[in-house]
Amino acid sequence: MDAFYLVKIGEILLKLGNRKEFEDRLRSQLNRRLAFMPHKVEAYPGRYFVSVPEEAAADAEFVLARCPGVNGYARARKVEKSVEAVLAAAVEVARGRLASGRRSFKAESRRSDKSFPLGSFELSAEIGARVLAAFPEARVDIHKPEFTINAEIRERAYVFADPEPGLRGLPVGSGGKGLLLLSGGIDSPVAGYQMARRGLDLEALYFHAYPYTSQEAKDKVVSLARILSGYLGGMRLWTVPFTEAQLRIKKLAREDLSTVLMRAAMMRVAQRMAERVGANCIVTGESLGQVASQTAENLRFTGSFTDFPVLRPLVGCDKEETIAVARRIGSYETSILPYEDCCVLFSPKHPILRADLARETEAYRALELEPVLEEAIKQAERLDLPYPLAEKYRKRGE
Ligand code: ATP
Ligand code: MG
Secondary structure, three states: OOEEEEEEEOHHHHOOOOHHHHHHHHHHHHHHHOOOOOOEEEEEOOEEEEEEOHHHHHHHHHHHHOOOOEEEEEEEEEEOOOHHHHHHHHHHHHHHHHHOOOOEEEEEEEEOOOOOOOOHHHHHHHHHHHHHHHOOOOEEOOOOOOEEEEEEEOOOEEEEOOOEEOOOOOOOOOOOEEEEEOOOOOHHHHHHHHHHHOOOEEEEEEEEOOOOOOHHHHHHHHHHHHHHHHHHOOEEEEEEEOHHHHHHHHHHOOHHHHHHHHHHHHHHHHHHHHHHHOOOOEEOOOOOOOOHHHOHHHHHHHHOOOOOOEEOOOOOOOHHHHHHHHHHHOOHHHHOOOOOOOOHHHOOOOOOOOOOHHHHHHHHHHOOOHHHHHHHHHOOEEEEEOOHHHHHHHHHHO
């Protein structure tokens, strides 16, 4: 195992009584995502270590960059706890950085093993001196260095350059499980990602109104689910046929109410599906005021159709912020593909802005949708999106 990584963990260190549970969860999340290659995960207080064969280094980095609960990671050198070994490793780390064109550096040391002969300040000074002696082009800049050489003296000694950022947050599953309403838009994948980062495990639910919405629209949702599975460590997507319900609403409801009534029906189905998969909350990409159905009145109305908490992580985000996250997580390009997940046929020209809870609840009741929804749930289709590396290694094995 030649590629060795030091992994920084963050927020889970703040957990007191149940810290062990969080640590175990992070470890099992890492093991699960690395399962496709030979690997080793070691957990020490405040630091994890991951080793994989050199040829799997890029895949290990894929895992570490996308695993909630990981604050940062760095390819590291693990050496014996002697001053000489640390200094020699520091020279090698500096060599790598200088080769990529960087010049100015600083050294940072942490010593949790107090039996080590040098204090952290002295060790940093020694590292600086040794690197300067080895490379005439290097120079020290403690305020704005182009790279940092880190030394940590713990159960062993570790030397590494600047860590890559991780997602931070909490390991998937530590916050329980939710059902994500995933449409083909920009918002809902971002909402799912935000909650995954808070430690929520997710299954996703998509309402498909075939043939009014196309097969391409569904494929797009599958692609988005695949992207999310890279953050969740795999994800299950449910598709529920919604055409009958839509047609019934179109036929029987007042036109301006059709959107909120459709949302209400979605919530009903979502609750039933959440119960079925053992989820305890529903996640949507709704954002206050973004469209007519997302005013406080309308959210109250649609939310009244489930007694599960409805988590809306984007409720206070503006579109630009959401788009920035979508770009970062790699969902944006898929989300903006042209296939609509909502057919104009079912979109009223002037949807109601402020649903009246009592009156609109009565309108919903008059539709007698329950048997239609019941039937739709029976026809729910399941699709398991494996962790992206699973497919890569399966193809390789063929
Ligand atoms: P998005 O970008 O997520 O599509 P949006 O701004 O288009 O959001 P709406 O279409 O009003 O907003 O949908 C609000 C939320 O309702 C979505 O974020 C999603 O959680 C859920 N939703 C909408 N349509 C569907 C669908 N066909 N299947 C599953 N969930 C849906
Ligand atoms: Mg949408």
